[in-house]
Structures are given as C-alpha cells and as structure tokens.
Amino acid sequence: MEKQNNLKIGILKKLSDSFVQYTQFSQSTYLFILGIIVGILGGFVSIGFRWLIIFFQKFTINDSGSILESLTHLPFYYKILIPVIGGAIVGPIIYLFAREAKGHGVPEVMQAIALKNGVIRPRVAAVKSIASAITISTGGSVGQEGPIIQVGSAIGSSIGQWLKVSPERLKILVGCGAAAGIAATFNAPIAGAFFALEIILGNFALTSFSPIIISSVMATVISRAFFGNYPIFTVPGYSLVSIWEVPLYMVLGLVTGIVGLAFTKSVYASENFFDKLKMPEYLKTPLGAIFLGLLIILSPHVFGGGYETIEMAMQGKLIWHSLLLLIIFKLLATSVTLGSGGSGGVFAPALFLGAVAGGAFGQLVNFIFPSVTASSGAYAMVGMGAVVAATTHAPITAILILFEITNDYKIILPIMITCTIATILARRLKQDSIYTLKLTLRGITLDQGREEIIMKSFSVGDLMRADPPTIDETSPLKEIIKIFMKSQEPHYYVVNKNSQLIGSLSTHLVKGVLSASEDLNRLIIARDLHNPCEVFVTPETDLATCMHKFERVESDHLPVVDNEKSNHLIGSISRKEIIKLYNREILKKDVLGVKYVRSIGQENKRNLVSLPRDFKVDFISVPEEFIGKSIKDINIRAKYKITIIAVKQKLSDIGQSSEMPDPDRTFKPGDILFAAGKSEDVDKFRKLSSSAVK
Numbered sequence: 001m002e003k004q005n006n007l008k009i010g011i012l013k014k015l016s017d018s019f020v021q022y023t024q025f026s027q028s029t030y031l032f033i034l035g036i037i038v039g040i041l042g043g044f045v046s047i048g049f050r051w052l053i054i055f056f057q058k059f060t061i062n063d064s065g066s067i068l069e070s071l072t073h074l075p076f077y078y079k080i081l082i083p084v085i086g087g088a089i090v091g092p093i094i095y096l097f098a099r100e101a102k103g104h105g106v107p108e109v110m111q112a113i114a115l116k117n118g119v120i121r122p123r124v125a126a127v128k129s130i131a132s133a134i135t136i137s138t139g140g141s142v143g144q145e146g147p148i149i150q151v152g153s154a155i156g157s158s159i160g161q162w163l164k165v166s167p168e169r170l171k172i173l174v175g176c177g178a179a180a181g182i183a184a185t186f187n188a189p190i191a192g193a194f195f196a197l198e199i200i201l202g203n204f205a206l207t208s209f210s211p212i213i214i215s216s217v218m219a220t221v222i223s224r225a226f227f228g229n230y231p232i233f234t235v236p237g238y239s240l241v242s243i244w245e246v247p248l249y250m251v252l253g254l255v256t257g258i259v260g261l262a263f264t265k266s267v268y269a270s271e272n273f274f275d276k277l278k279m280p281e282y283l284k285t286p287l288g289a290i291f292l293g294l295l296i297i298l299s300p301h302v303f304g305g306g307y308e309t310i311e312m313a314m315q316g317k318l319i320w321h322s323l324l325l326l327i328i329f330k331l332l333a334t335s336v337t338l339g340s341g342g343s344g345g346v347f348a349p350a351l352f353l354g355a356v357a358g359g360a361f362g363q364l365v366n367f368i369f370p371s372v373t374a375s376s377g378a379y380a381m382v383g384m385g386a387v388v389a390a391t392t393h394a395p396i397t398a399i400l401i402l403f404e405i406t407n408d409y410k411i412i413l414p415i416m417i418t419c420t421i422a423t424i425l426a427r428r429l430k431q432d433s434i435y436t437l438k439l440t441l442r443g444i445t446l447d448q449g450r451e452e453i454i455m456k457s458f459s460v461g462d463l464m465r466a467d468p469p470t471i472d473e474t475s476p477l478k479e480i481i482k483i484f485m486k487s488q489e490p491h492y493y494v495v496n497k498n499s500q501l502i503g504s505l506s507t508h509l510v511k512g513v514l515s516a517s518e519d520l521n522r523l524i525i526a527r528d529l530h531n532p533c534e535v536f537v538t539p540e541t542d543l544a545t546c547m548h549k550f551e552r553v554e555s556d557h558l559p560v561v562d563n564e565k566s567n568h569l570i571g572s573i574s575r576k577e578i579i580k581l582y583n584r585e586i587l588k589k590d591v592l593g594v595k596y597v598r599s600i601g602q603e604n605k606r607n608l609v610s611l612p613r614d615f616k617v618d619f620i621s622v623p624e625e626f627i628g629k630s631i632k633d634i635n636i637r638a639k640y641k642i643t644i645i646a647v648k649q650k651l652s653d654i655g656q657s658s659e660m661p662d663p664d665r666t667f668k669p670g671d672i673l674f675a676a677g678k679s680e681d682v683d684k685f686r687k688l689s690s691s692a693v694k
Contacts, residue, residue, distance in 0.1 A: 028210065031169055035176045035211030036218050038159060042152040042180025043222025049129055049148055050185075056137035060086075061303075068308055071300040079139075079300075080293030084286050086138025090131045091285030091341055098127035103271075103338050104142070104346045105150030107438035109178060109200060112157065114439075117167035118174040120157035124150065131343040136304050139289075139296055141333035143305045145185045146345020152177035152219075153200070172208050175201045179212045180219035182401075186232050187223060191401035192216040198394045199435065232405045233307070235314040238378035239410035245373055248365050249382060249414040252358060253421025256383050259327065259357045260390025261426050263350060264434040266331045268441070270339025281341060288340020295333045301326055302333035305348035313355035313380040314406075316363075323360035327353060346434055350391045351384045358383020381406055382414045389419040390426035393433035398423075460546055460573050461539030463581060464560045468572035470495050473502050474525055480505065493533070493559055493569055501559050501569040503532045536561050539570070543578050550575050617645070618682050622671040630664050640685050642677030 060082050061070045071079065094101045100108045101124060112120045132147035156177030160170040175196040183192025193209075193216040201208055240246075274284050295302050301309040309326070312318050318326075334349040362379025385402035389395040398419045403412060426433075432440050469489045471480060473496050483492065491506040535549050536559045549558060560571040626634060631644055647665060675682055 028207070031172060031207075031211045032214060034159065034163070034165075034169075034173060035213075035215040038152070038156045038173055038176040039180045039183075039215035039218030040222060041155050041159075042148075042177055042215065043184045043219035045125075045129075045151055045155060046148050046181060046184030046219065046223060047226050049133060049144060049151065052129065052133040053137050053144065056133055060138050066308065067303055068300055071296070071303060076297050079296045080290060083139040083289035083292045083296070086134050086140065087286035087289035087340065087342065090134050090343060091282035093127060093131050093134075094285075094341060094343060095280075095282040098124050100124050101128040101131050101150070101343050102341050103438070104146040104344065104434075106146055106199070106345075106435045109150055109153045109174065110435060111439055111442075112153070113171050113174060113200065118157055118170035119161065120154045120174065122154060122158040122161075125154035125158070128154070128343060132345075135337065135342045135344050139292060139303045140337045140342045140344050141292065141295075141302045141304070141306070141330065141349060142337050142342060142344020142346070143348025143351075144345060145182060145347040147343065148181035148185050149178045149195075149200075149345070150181075152179075152181035156180075156215075171201065172211055175208060175212050176215035179216040183216040184219040184223040186401060186405050187220060187227070187230065188232075188401050188404035189213075189216045189220040191397055191404050192219065194400050195394070195397045198397050199392060233311055233314065235311070235377060235381060235406055235408065237408055237410060238374050238381060240413055241374045242372035244369070245414065246417065248369070248373065249379075249418045250421055252361050252379060252383060253386055253418040254425055255361055256354055256357055256386035256418065257390045257422040257425030257429075259353055260350070260387045260422060261429050263331060263334075263346075263353055263387070263391055264426075264430065264432075264437060266335040267338055267346065267434065268437055270335035272339075274339045274341070285341040288336045288342070291336050292333055295329055295336075299326065299329045302329050306330065306352040307348070310352055310355045310384070313359040314377045314384075316359070316375050316377045316380075318356070318359060320360045320363040323356040323363075326356040327360075330356070346391065347388065350388045350434075354384035354387030355380045356383075357387065378411060378414070381408070381411060382418050385415050386418040386422040390422040391434040393423055393427055393436075395419045395423040458543045458581060459539060460537045460541045460543065460560055463543070463577050464539065464571035464573045466571045468493055468559065468569060470499075470569065471505060472497070476525055491555065491557065493572070495569055499569055500567045501533055501536065501561055504555070504559070506531070506555075533559050536564075536567075537573065538563055543581070546573065547575075547578060617674065617676045618686065620673045620675050620682075620686050622647075622667045622669075622673055626667045627669055628666060630666050632664060640677075641681040642675050642685050644673055645676050646674040647671055 057067075061067065061074065098121065100121070105128060108124075109120070112118055128147050128150050132142070132144065136142060136144060153174045154177065156173035156175070157170060160173040165173070178200045179192040179196035181192070182195045183189045186192070193213050196212050196216070197203065197208060201212075274288065277284060277287075279287075292302075309318075313323065330349060330352050334346070337344065338346070359376045359380035361383065362374070362376030365379070366373050366376055381402070385398040388401070389398035392398065399412070399415050402415055402419075403409065430437075469487065469492045471483060471492045471494055473494050475483075491504050493504050494502040496502055535553050537546050537549060538561060541549075546558065550556075556575045557572050559569055560573055562568045562570050637643055647667070675685060677685075
C-alpha cells in the first residue's frame with residue numbers, strides 16, 4: 001500500500017513538474033489567454049459605459065433617439081443648467097477620487113506605460129466611467145472612446161498587477177485594454193489593435209501583437225452580440241470619381257492638417273487658461289459649463305459627441321456656411337469642456353471637425369469642378385480620418401478606423417493620401433500630437449533616454465528621510481557642540497519654533513568656533529552660525545530636477561520643504577540614495593526585464609540568459625552555508641565577483657516582481673538566487689550549491 005501511495009505521489013509530482021515546465025515554456029500562451037480575458041471584460045465595460053450614458057441622458061434631455069430633436073424642445077435656460085449641473089457633479093468626483101480621470105485620458109495611459117511600467121490605479125476605471133458618462137450626457141463636447149480606452153487600460157493593468165506579471169507583460173495588458181476599448185466602441189477590431197500598437201505602446205513587436213489582436217477581437221465579439229454587426233456611421237457609397245480628384249484630396253490634407261493643429265492648440269490653450277484661474281479645481285468645471293451652455297444655445301450640434309451631425313455632414317445635409325461655423329463652435333466647446341476639468345475623449349470631436357471641414361471643402365470643390373468631383377459627403381468622410389491623423393499623428397490608425405466605421409473600401413485611396421499629408425503637415429508645424437503634448441508639458445518626452453525616464457519616474461517623496469537632523473535656531477554654541485559630538489550626522493538643519501527652515505550647520509562651521517571663549521559660547525547661537533539654504537526641494541520634485549539642484553550646492557543632502565511658500569521643513573534627501581535607486585532601476589531594466597528562455601537541448605533544463613562578452617545571468621539554489629546569513633554578511637560581490645539580482649522563494653516568482661534584494665535579508669532554505677556576473681565566476685559560484693535549479 002505504501003509503495004502504491006509513493007508511486008501515486010511520484011506520478012503526481014511528475015505531472016505537476018511537467019505542467020509547471022510547460023507553463024514556463026508557453027509564456028506567450030499565458031499572455032494570449034490574459035488578452036482574451038481583458039478583451040472580454042473590455043467589451044462588457046464598453047457596453048456598460050454606453051448604457052450608462054443613455055441612462056443619464058434620460059434624466060437630462062429625455063433622449064428619445066435624436067439628441068438634436070430633444071434639444072429643440074428644451075427652453076434656452078435649461079441648455080445652460082444641464083451642463084452646469086453636470087460640471088458641479090463631475091468636478092468634485094474627479095478632484096476627490098482620481099485626478100487622472102480629468103481630460104481625455106489617453107496621455108495618462110501613455111504616461112503609465114512610459115514611467116510606471118503600466119501600473120494604473122484600479123479606482124481610475126470606476127471614476128473615469130462615472131465622470132465621463134455624466135460629462136457626455138450633460139452636454140460635454142467630448143467622445144466616449146477616450147474614457148473607454150482609459151477604463152480598458154485600467155482593467156488590463158489591474159489584472160496584471162493582481163497576477164503579478166512582469167513590467168513588460170503589464171504594459172502589453174494595458175495595450176490590450178486600450179485595443180478592446182476602441183474596438184468595442186467603434187465596432188472596429190483592426191483599428192482597435194493598431195491604435196494600441198501605434199499610439200499606446202508605440203511599437204509593433206511580435207510579442208505584443210497576438211494578445212492585443214485577440215483582445216480587440218474578443219471585445220468586438222461582445223459588442224456585436226449586444227448591438228449587432230453594423231458600422232457606427234451609415235453613409236451612402238462613395239468612390240474616386242476622377243483621377244483629377246487626387247490633387248484636391250491633397251489640398252484637403254493640408255486643410256485638415258491645419259484644422260487638426262488648431263484643435264490641439266485650442267484644447268491646451270483652454271487648459272492653460274483654466275489652470276491659471278485662482279479658484280478651487282472642482283469649481284472650474286461648472287464655470288466652464290456655463291460657457292458650454294451658451295454654445296449649445298447657439299448651436300445644439302456641439303452637444304455631446306455629435307455623431308448625428310457627423311452623419312448629416314457625410315450625407316450632405318448641412319450648408320457650407322453652417323459647416324464652417326460648426327468648426328469654430330466645436331473647437332470652442334470641446335476645448336472649454338476639457339480645459340475646465342471635464343472628462344471625455346478627443347477622438348469623436350476630431351471626427352466631427354473632420355466631417356464638417358471636409359464637407360465644407362467638398363461643397364466648394366463640387367461647385368467649382370462639378371463634373372470631376374464626388375459629392376461633399378465623400379470629402380466629409382475623408383476629412384474625418386485626416387483630422388484624426390493630424391491630431392494623433394497616427395495615420396495608420398486613422399485610415400483603418402475610418403475604413404471600419406464606414407465599411408466603405410472604395411474610398412480608401414483618397415483616405416490614404418489625405419491622412420498622410422495631414423499628418424506630415426501637422427508634425428511639421430507641431431512635433432507633439434494631442435496626446436503627447438500633455439506629457440511634454442509635464443516634462444516627459446517619450447523618445448528621451450531611459451536614464452532620464454527613470455529619474456523622472458520617481459519624486460523626492462519616494463526617497464526622502466522624514467526625520468531630518470535639526471537644531472533650534474536659539475541653541476547656544478555649547479549645546480550645538482554637544483549635539484555634534486554625540487552624533488555621526490555631518491550636518492544639521494537650523495529651524496525656528498514653527499519648524500521653518502532657516503539654514504544648515506555643518507561640522508566644518510562648528511570647528512571654526514571651537515576655540516571661542518566661554519563668554520562667546522554663551523552669546524553665539526545656531527542662527528549666528530548657519531549657512532542659508534537657498535536650494536531646496538519639495539516631495540513633488542522629480543529626481544532629475546533634484547539632481548540638477550545638487551549641482552548648485554557642495555552638500556550631498558538637500559532639505560525637503562512642504563512647499564516653497566511656507567518653507568516648512570519635512571525631510572531631507574541625499575545624493576547617495578538617488579544614485580542607489582538609479583543603479584537599482586538600471587540593473588532591473590537591464591537584467592530583470594530581459595526575456596529568458598530555457599535550454600531545451602540539455603538534459604538539465606536550466607533557465608539561463610547568456611549575454612555578450614562572457615556575461616551570464618543564472619538561477620542558483622542557495623548554498624547551505626549561506627542559510628541564516630545575509631548578502632552583506634557574506635560579502636558576495638567582493639568574495640565571489642558576482643551580483644545577486646533577486647532572491648525568490650520559488651522559481652516561478654522570477655520575473656513577476658522586479659524588486660532588488662535587501663542586503664540585510666537573511667537567506668532561507670529553498671531560496672533561489674538570481675545571480676549575474678562573468679560566466680566563469682557564475683559557474684564557480686554554482687558549484688557551491690548543493691543542487692542546481694532543475
């Protein structure tokens with residue numbers, strides 16, 4: 001019986017080991033499955049968000065199918081009251097619960113990818129959904145795709161954080177969420193995938209492609225199950241009437257490029273205006289809503305995303321001068337909605353601007369060249385994609401999304417020509433897109449070096465010492481000398497009774513007055529000796545800025561104050577700690593972020609990364625003689641010429657967490673060491689281990 005039990009246990013262990021081994025080999029399959037999950041959740045979230053907008057609109061304009069028709073039956077004061085009420089609700093929600101939910105959301109996702117390894121707070125999904133649904137349903141001149149992108153990305157990030165996937169995989173899951181949001185919103189799986197690859201991740205790597213594609217497909221399947229397989233816009237069929245239209249579409253590319261640039265600049269000009277207003281953030285939203293209400297009175301077409309107006313422009317139902325006015329009204333309405341703190345996307349407004357600008361251009365060329373041009377609707381349709389391309393600097397996404405939302409392939413050539421020219425012109429005139437400009441204004445450049453990205457990813461608050469050494473400004477010299485004699489601190493900060501920073505005292509300054517007479521000892525106080533602190537930082541200061549400030553002082557420490565006005569000392573930060581963090585993050589990105597594979601051709605299949613110039617990274621079981629001791633006690637780097645990158649309790653944990661080992665951490669039985677060094681040194685160290693990682 002005992003032999004049978006041992007045999008069963010042995011079989012189960014082998015099966016378990018085989019399963020673990022298989023899952024380690026099939027990381028792409030694992031990510032593929034997660035992409036399916038994120039896509040399904042993203043599809044349902046998109047459906048729920050659309051229903052949420054409809055639900056709120058029942059209370060605001062009693063939407064019976066046509067927003068424009070519903071607005072015509074409302075009194076003029078109600079058209080102002082609705083946005084103001086919406087702004088009064090949205091402002092505090094964003095301010096109190098998740099300030100990342102302000103605006104169109106995509107830059108926040110891109111920032112999370114670039115600086116936070118894809119980490120997005122889970123609460124952002126809930127706050128963004130509610131705030132954006134209220135903004136749109138109460139007249140905010142924004143679209144639903146931006147919120148869905150941010151919500152979908154937050155879902156992908158939350159799942160990845162819960163499963164503790166590696167940073168690279170977490171970024172891919174964020175992209176999966178963004179792709180699912182676009183795909184489900186516009187019934188456009190191809191465009192959704194390319195949006196995530198082209199804009200969110202910024203690359204078309206093969207490892208990202210499969211999970212993002214499947215996520216986009218699954219979200220579209222879910223969306224079609226509820227809303228049917230229909231393009232979001234229904235338009236008559238158009239085609240290239242004459243070869244002579246090609247130059248006209250090239251001119252349209254120039255026109256829409258300028259419109260796209262004007263859109264980008266107006267949004268950020270509005271944000272800059274409201275940022276400068278000296279009033280609480282949550283009151284700026286209802287203030288902007290008052291102006292929005294006036295615009296709705298002048299032109300109900302600017303209410304919400306404006307999908308009805310887009311269809312009217314593509315069907316040629318609007319007159320050219322109305323179309324030109326709508327360009328101005330929509331620019332103002334969207335800019336004031338986002339600038340004052342509303343929540344919503346810029347994709348739908350870009351489509352709106354493209355449709356009305358293209359429609360007006362189409363009516364002009366159709367009047368001048370009636371025999372060789374299509375109707376204005378064709379130019380409106382092409383203009384939609386061109387303005388999207390000009391604002392996002394993503395022509396591939398614009399071409400694909402326009403094709404999918406109109407389901408008309410015949411006009412693909414004009415779309416390609418116009419989108420390309422619009423993008424080239426917009427980039428020529430403004431390097432940043434509507435998404436990257438917000439990051440640039442925050443000091444974040446996506447194409448900057450990884451060193452600068454690392455230093456801007458952390459702030460002083462992440463590293464500062466919360467209990468800096470201080471001396472009261474009235475302390476006599478005798479007491480100061482005693483403090484320095486009893487302490488190893490090289491310097492102290494001089495503060496007043498309100499803990500405001502006065503200056504600093506160093507051992508060098510104190511030594512200069514040690515020979516003072518007894519009478520002077522009683523007269524000299526800390527305030528007489530201190531050096532003024534003209535350079536200081538706040539907890540919000542990023543480490544890149546902090547290092548620049550270190551260049552202006554001789555000290556290796558800087559005081560941290562709560563803000564520049566109060567000068568209240570709350571901590572200190574050392575240059576050494578910043579350099580230590582920098583080295584740790586660089587090492588983490590160089591080694592822990594490296595994709596590793598297992599050697600299949602060898603009998604003992606070890607996880608191994610071989611790098612150029614005899615450099616090796618390997619997994620090694622902790623030697624028995626190390627158990628109970630720490631890295632610092634053993635002095636591994638000096639004694640064995642290797643670096644311990646990570647210490648984990650089990651092999652499957654490697655790559656799921658990027659934390660560096662604590663030098664004081666005590667080794668335990670079963671620990672796996674992630675060791676790096678020259679091949680010969682790593683091999684020598686492996687011999688110390690009683691058994692290699694199988």
